[in-house]
Structures are given as C-alpha cells and as structure tokens.
Amino acid sequence: MSAISDVAAASASLKAYPAFWRYWITRLSSAFGFQMLSVAVGWQVYELSGDPFSLGLIGLAQFIPSVLLALPAGHVADQVHRRNIVMVTQSCQWIALLLLVGGSWFGLLSEYWILLLVFIIGVFKAFEFPALKSMLPALVPDEVLPRALAVDSSGIQMASIAGPALGGLLYIGGPVVAYGLSAMLYLISIIALTGLHYRHQIHKKQPMNLDNLFAGVRFIRARPVILGVISLDLFAVLLGGATALLPIFAKDILHTGPWGLGLLRAAPAVGALLMSFWLARHTLERKVGKIMFASVAGFGVATLVFALSTNLYLSLIALFALGAFDMVSMVIRGALVQLETPDEMRGRVTAVNSIFINTSNQLGEFESGMLAAALGAVGATVIGGVGTLVVVAAWMWMFPVIRQREKLKE
Known part of the structure; x- marks a missing residue:
C-alpha cells in the first residue's frame, strides 16, 4: 500500500476524533511557522551583523530557556488547563512575530533586538511544549494513540522538510514577508485551539516548590x-x-x-x-x-x-x-x-x-x-x-x- 493510502486509512480511523484534528492543525501550523521563523531570523541576523558568532547566539537564546524553564513549565502544565497555557504562550509568540514584522518594516531592528525577541519566544515555547505534548493522550483512546502519534509525527516531519525551504524562498521578498506568513500560521494555530474541546482534570493543586518541581x-x-x-x-x-x-x-x-x-x-x-x-x-x-x-x-x-x-x-x-x-x-x-x-x-x-x-x-x-x-x-x-x-x-x-x-x- 502506498504512503498516500496509508495516510488516508489512518485519517479514516481517526475521523471520529475531531479534537485530534484541531490539535494536529495547531501542531502543524505552529511547527511550520517556527521553522520559517528560524530561517528568517538566521538570515536577517547575519545580514545585520556579518558575524558568524551571532548565529551561535541565536541557538543559545533558544537553548537557555528550553532547559532552565523545563521543570517549572512541566509543573504549570499539570496545574493549569493545558489548552489555556498553549493559547497564551502561542499568542505571546504571535505578538513577538508582529514586533519582528513591524521592526523589519520600519528598519528599527538590530541583531540584539532580534536576539531578545528570539529569547522571549524561547521562554514562551518552553512553557508551550509540555502543555501541548501532554494534551494528545486525552484526545484519543489508548488503542488509537500510536496511530495518532504517527500522524502527529508526520506533520512535524513535513514542517521540518518544507518549512525551512519555504522560509528561505519567502525571504527573497524580505524579512517582512517571511515573518508575516509565520505570524499568519501562528494565528491559524490559535484559532484551531479555540474550538478544541479538551477537559483537563486537575487532581490536586500543588505549590511550585523543589519537591514538586x-x-x-x-x-x-x-x-x-x-x-x-x-x-x-x-x-x-x-x-x-x-x-x-x-x-x-x-x-x-x-x-x-x-x-x-x-x-x-x-x-x-x-x-x-x-x-x-x-x-x-x-x-x-x-x-x-x-x-x-x-x-x-x-x-x-x-x-x-x-x-x-x-x-x-x-x-x-x-x-x-x-x-x-x-x-x-x-x-x-x-x-x-x-x-x-x-x-x-x-x-x-x-x-x-x-x-x-x-x-x-x-x-x-x-x-x-x-x-x-x-x-x-x-x-x-x-x-x-x-x-x-x-x-x-x-x-x-x-x-x-x-x-x-x-x-x-x-
């Protein structure tokens, strides 16, 4: 059976779970948007600075919050409604993208302002990741979860293949175009989340201390x-x-x-x-x-x-x-x-x-x-x-x- 027919069959088996497809649209849209953002940021920072070291700082600006905030983000994901966490964090990333669009349009951005916005996006993405990933098992029955994980992974792989290429192509029109479409994809992700009916039962409120972290x-x-x-x-x-x-x-x-x-x-x-x-x-x-x-x-x-x-x-x-x-x-x-x-x-x-x-x-x-x-x-x-x-x-x-x-x- 061909890969296309495999996807069609899997889609049919997951058709009874519309919440999963809203989740998948959220994952796919935000993943595409982030891949495009990464390419555009790297190109613009190098254009502005001409320094390869600045490219390393982009990775550092994303790596630091992803590691330092992981445990607090995981605690929050177990204590607050996860869909709300994802909506707030993606909305804040969307605002940061709009600042990149506006700053690029008016020529106000230096590489340091871009790095600061990348760091801010990294902070919100650190809180988004555990909340978003933890939602999936509650959207489908246990026996369907492996198929749902495979379909979810296919979307992420598509984004990792096509996202950077699309971001580089759009950058031909300038950073405003690349950031603008990335922001549009994040907006699609947020809209898909608003219609996702997801029940997160918080069993017991726990303080954020070292024991719970x-x-x-x-x-x-x-x-x-x-x-x-x-x-x-x-x-x-x-x-x-x-x-x-x-x-x-x-x-x-x-x-x-x-x-x-x-x-x-x-x-x-x-x-x-x-x-x-x-x-x-x-x-x-x-x-x-x-x-x-x-x-x-x-x-x-x-x-x-x-x-x-x-x-x-x-x-x-x-x-x-x-x-x-x-x-x-x-x-x-x-x-x-x-x-x-x-x-x-x-x-x-x-x-x-x-x-x-x-x-x-x-x-x-x-x-x-x-x-x-x-x-x-x-x-x-x-x-x-x-x-x-x-x-x-x-x-x-x-x-x-x-x-x-x-x-x-x-």
Whole structure:
C-alpha cells in the first residue's frame, strides 16, 4: 500500500476524533511557522551583523530557556488547563512575530533586538511544549494513540522538510514577508485551539516548590519502562549524531556540492516521514520492546553504513534508513511514556524528557565535532554507530522489562 493510502486509512480511523484534528492543525501550523521563523531570523541576523558568532547566539537564546524553564513549565502544565497555557504562550509568540514584522518594516531592528525577541519566544515555547505534548493522550483512546502519534509525527516531519525551504524562498521578498506568513500560521494555530474541546482534570493543586518541581524526575526513576526508553533515546542521539558532520561528508568524502548537502540533510526527514505514514496505517501490536531495540540497532547500523560509504547514493539510502528506524523507535518510545504516565504527571514527565532531548541534541553535535577534530569525520561517525549498538545491548540487559514488553498498553 502506498504512503498516500496509508495516510488516508489512518485519517479514516481517526475521523471520529475531531479534537485530534484541531490539535494536529495547531501542531502543524505552529511547527511550520517556527521553522520559517528560524530561517528568517538566521538570515536577517547575519545580514545585520556579518558575524558568524551571532548565529551561535541565536541557538543559545533558544537553548537557555528550553532547559532552565523545563521543570517549572512541566509543573504549570499539570496545574493549569493545558489548552489555556498553549493559547497564551502561542499568542505571546504571535505578538513577538508582529514586533519582528513591524521592526523589519520600519528598519528599527538590530541583531540584539532580534536576539531578545528570539529569547522571549524561547521562554514562551518552553512553557508551550509540555502543555501541548501532554494534551494528545486525552484526545484519543489508548488503542488509537500510536496511530495518532504517527500522524502527529508526520506533520512535524513535513514542517521540518518544507518549512525551512519555504522560509528561505519567502525571504527573497524580505524579512517582512517571511515573518508575516509565520505570524499568519501562528494565528491559524490559535484559532484551531479555540474550538478544541479538551477537559483537563486537575487532581490536586500543588505549590511550585523543589519537591514538586522534581516530582517528574522521581516518577521516571521509579519506573523502569519510562527510565529505560528515555535514557535509551538520550544515549542513542548523543552517540549517533552523524547529521552534525554532513558538511564534511558532502565536501571532503562524497565530493558533492551544496545541492548534495541539501539532499543529505533531507534524506533522514524523508525516511522518517514515509515511515510515519506506514505507522499511521499499521498498529504495532506484538513484541513492541524487541521492535524498539531492533529499530535503535538499525539506526546504529545505518550510521555505520553512512560512515563507511564513499558513494552519494549509498549515503542517501543509509540516511533514509536512519530516519525511518528512528521514527519507529520514536513512536514506540512516545507511546510507552504517554501510556505509562498518569494524566496528572504528564506535564512534568514531558518536561524532563524535553531536557533529555534538548541536551542530547546539543551535546551530540558537540561530541561529534570534538571526535571529528581528533579522529576525522569517518572515525567519529563509526564510533557513534558502534556506540549506539553497545548501548542497545546494554539496555536490553539492564531493562529486561522493556525487552519482554509485548504490547504498548498492558
């Protein structure tokens, strides 16, 4: 069955849940808007400053609030109606986008004002993320959740593929055009939220103190299934960061130009997108633990193939497979975490997970760069692939409860 028919079948199975589709429109619109914003901000800051260091500050302005505010954001997501949190935070991001539009139109922006607005957007996005992610399990029954996660992931992958390209294309008309359409997409997201009927039952009001802020950490440590899948994701991303070295592979090993680099960057996302279409149609019903470990091992093998390849087409196939394997493990991990977590804890658990994800992505790029400087890009990527396989073997031994897991919901 083709990917298109897979999506159509999955859509039919989720047709009875209109709240999910409003949620999906919110996720898709805001993801597209943010991807376009990221490209436009990077280009405008470099135009204004001419300093590559300023581009690094953009990443820092987003990374700091995402990590420092994660635990408070998770606590708020469990104590306040989650739809209201998302509406307020997205509305504030929309206002910041309007300031970027106005400032660009009147020529009032310096790179420092842009960085300040990016930091403000990062603050509100830190509070938006756990609230938005924690909403999904309440919108569909447990047996439909894996398909809903796959459809949700397909939208995010589409945004990650097409969003930067669209943002770059629109920037030809100037930053006002790019920021303007990004703001329009955020407005669509907010409008979709207004009609989303979502009941968030707050079981008990709790003060924001250290005990409650770290409740998510304690909850994860006490549950081997959640601890295992989250830590597996951390180390797999940390070790398997081949994508950070793509410019080196493109130029020095595969001897291709910018067009080849673009293909290499797109290949994992395309693989993940097509796999998400398949997962949206086919429910994983047996041996989900073994399938998850096999998928992470496949990710490691694909990393090794890419590392040793000197042919562009083989490298593209390896990266395509890498993205597909990652999507399978991501959907299983996401479903296990959501299904094993009670609703009153989902915000805090999601917040802790976001720290793991953000930290592993940043440290993974740093680790890859340091190893590449010492051993070369091929050596660094080989170590990453082998390391991923070692982690899979270790986690299968350390977390037998995951290895023996038959179904997502037990």
